Amino acid sequence: MRKAVLTGKHFWYGNIAIAEGAIVAGCRFFAGYPITPASEIAEHISRRFPEIGGTFVQFEDELASIAAMLGASWAGAKSMTSTSGPGFSLMQENIGLGVMMEVPIVIVNVQRGAPSTGLPTLTAQGDVMQTKWGSHGSYEIIALSPDSPQEAFNLTIRCFNLAEKYRVPVILLTSETVGHSAGKVVVPPKDKIELVQRKKPKVPPEDYLPYKPDEDLIPPMACAGEGYAFTTTGLTHDEKGYPDTTAEAHEKLVRRLNDKIRRHLKDIVDVEEENMEDADIAVVSYGQVSRPARKAVGMAREDGIKAGSIKLITIWPFAEHVIHRWAKQVEYFVVPELNYGQIYLEVKREAAGEAKSLLIPRMGGKLITPTEIYREIKKVSEK
Amino acid sequence: MNEQTIAEDKLELHPIDKWLRSERMPHIWCPGCGIGPTLYAWIRALDRVGIPKEKVVYVSGIGCCGRGSGYLDVDGFHTTHGRAIPFAIGLKLVKPELCVNVISGDGDLFSIGGNHFIHACRRNVDLLVICTNNFIYGMTGGQLAPTTPLGDRSTTSPYGNIEPSFNTPHLADASGAVYVARWTSIHVRRLEKSIAEAMEMKGFRYIEVLSPCPVSYGRRNKLPEPDDIAEWFRQSSIIRNGANTSEVQIEKEKPLILGNFVKRVGKPTFYELMKKLEEKVRGR
16 A cells, blocks of 8 residues: 655656645645546546545536535645636636635646537647636636646645635636646655645634735635634625625625735745746746747747747746846747637737747647747747 | 413423524415425424434525525524535534435526536435425515426416426435435424434425415416415325325326435435445555
C-alpha cells in the first residue's frame, strides 16, 4: 500500500501528476464524472483514495459533482474534480455559488477541441474566456495553466493553496496534450512542500459573522459541525450571511468578491520571462504552447532577432501589469494560442497605444510548431 | 401589555424558539402555507430524538422551501436549484457524524433535481430528505410542476395540465430508499413521529409532506381560501401504513393515501461500504 506523498522521481502522464499533486496538497474529497481526455485523473484517484483514506464518488453528472465538492469543502475537506469542456460548461452555475459562498475548491479542466462535443481526444485552449466569464455575474476567479507533467503537479498544489487562501474556486486550465504527455515528475519530501490552510475564526460562535472580512477582504471560514451555527446562501447577503437584496448590500458584496482577488494581483500572478531585457518582440504564451514558443524565441535569437518570451502561468486574474510594463519596451506582442483569439484580446487591450499585437491562432486539435511561431516572429521583425 | 416592561429573564420562550433565528422573523411564507408546520414537526422530531443543535445541518435548494435553512439556528446551506442533495452528500461523507437534512420543494427535488434524487436513493447515502409537495412552483408565481395533478391549472397550463404527475413515494421506493412515508402538513403529530422514526435510521430516508399553497395553487384550482387545501387534505386523507407505493398516486377525485410505507432494515449505506472497501484495500 502506497503513502500519500510519493517522494522521489517518477515518469508520469500529466493527468497522473495532477492526481498525485492533489493528494500531496491534502485533497481528500473527489467528485467527478467520466469524460475524455480527463478520465485518468478520476481513475487514478479512485485507486489511490482507499489507500490513504479519501472520499471518491463518481456522480451521476457534473452538476452533482461540483455541488458535492462545495458541500465537502464546507465540511472542511480540500475538494477537487476533473473534467473537460462539456462537463465544465455544466459546472458553471455552481462555480458561481462557490464564488458567492466563498468556497475553496479546485476544478481541473483538461481542454479539448470545441465548441460542443468538438474533438474529444484532441487538444485545444478554447476555454480561456469561459473560465473567466462562464458563470453569470461580475466576479473574479483564479486559473493556472501548466505546460508539462512536472508543472501540472506543482500547479495543482498551488491551486489548492490559492483556493484555501482566497476562498474561491480555482481552475487548473490544462489540456489534452499536457494530460497525455509523459515526463519526469519530481515529488519533494513531504516537509519541503508548502501547504496553505483556510483561515479559521478566532472569535467565539456568538461573535462570529461568517461574511465579515478581515483587512485582506477574506472572511475566516467556519465549517459545518464546528458549533458556529452559521447560514450561507447564493443570494446577495450581509455579513451575517442573511439574504439582503438591497442595492447597498449587493454593491458592497460584489465589490469585495472582486477586490479580494484584484487587490492581491501580485501575489496570485505568476509569469516566466526569458530574453526580455532587450526584446523588441515578445511572444506571450501559456500552457503547452509555451514550449514551442520558447523554442521559437531561441531560433529567432540565433537569427539576431531580439525576441523574448513571456509565459503566463497564471491565466486569471490576467497579468495586466506585466503586459503593461513590457508594452513600453517592445514593438510587438506575438500571441500563439490553440483557439481563434482569447488571451490575445487581453494582451491587445493592455498593449493598446504602446505596442502592436499579432495573433497566431490554431484550431484542429494539432499543436503549433516552433517553426510556425518562428516564421511569424521573423515576419514581424521585418515590418 | 407594553413589551418593554417585561424583563428579559421573565420572557417565556416558545419551546422551539431555541432552534430559530428569531431576528429574521417574520418569514416570507404566505398565510396558509404548509412549510411552517412541516418545519415545526421536523424541529419537534429533533428534540424528540435528542439531536444536539451543533450536529444538525440543514441543506435546501431554491424556491419557497429553500429559504427555510436561513431561519433555523443551525448550520444552514441555501444552495442552487436542484442541487441540495449532492451538496448534502458531499458534506455528509466528509462529516458522517452530522445529522444532515435536505428539506426542499417538489420542483427542486423532482424536476431540476430529479436525477440526483434517484441516484442518492440507489447509493443509499445517509440523508433525510423531506419534500414539501405543494403541487406547484410557488415562488415563481404558480407554474406547472412535475407533481401538479392532471387537469389542474397553473400559469403555464392555463387550460389544464396534460402531464401525468410523479408518484414520489413510489419513485423513492423503486430507487432503493430505506424509509418512505407520506403525510400532510395538517398531520403535524404523525409527521413528527414519522420524521423521528426516520431520524433514528441510517441510509436514504424520504418523507413527502403534502403542503397547501393557497396563493399560487389554490387560487387557480377552486381552493382559494387559506384553509381550503387543508380542508381537502382533511376530508380526503386515508392512513394506510405499509401501503404498496405503486398504489399511492395522487389523483384529484380519489383519496389521498398517507402513511409510513417502506422501512428496509439492514441495507448498508454508501459510507459503510466505502469504509469496508478502504479496509480491504489497506489490508492487501
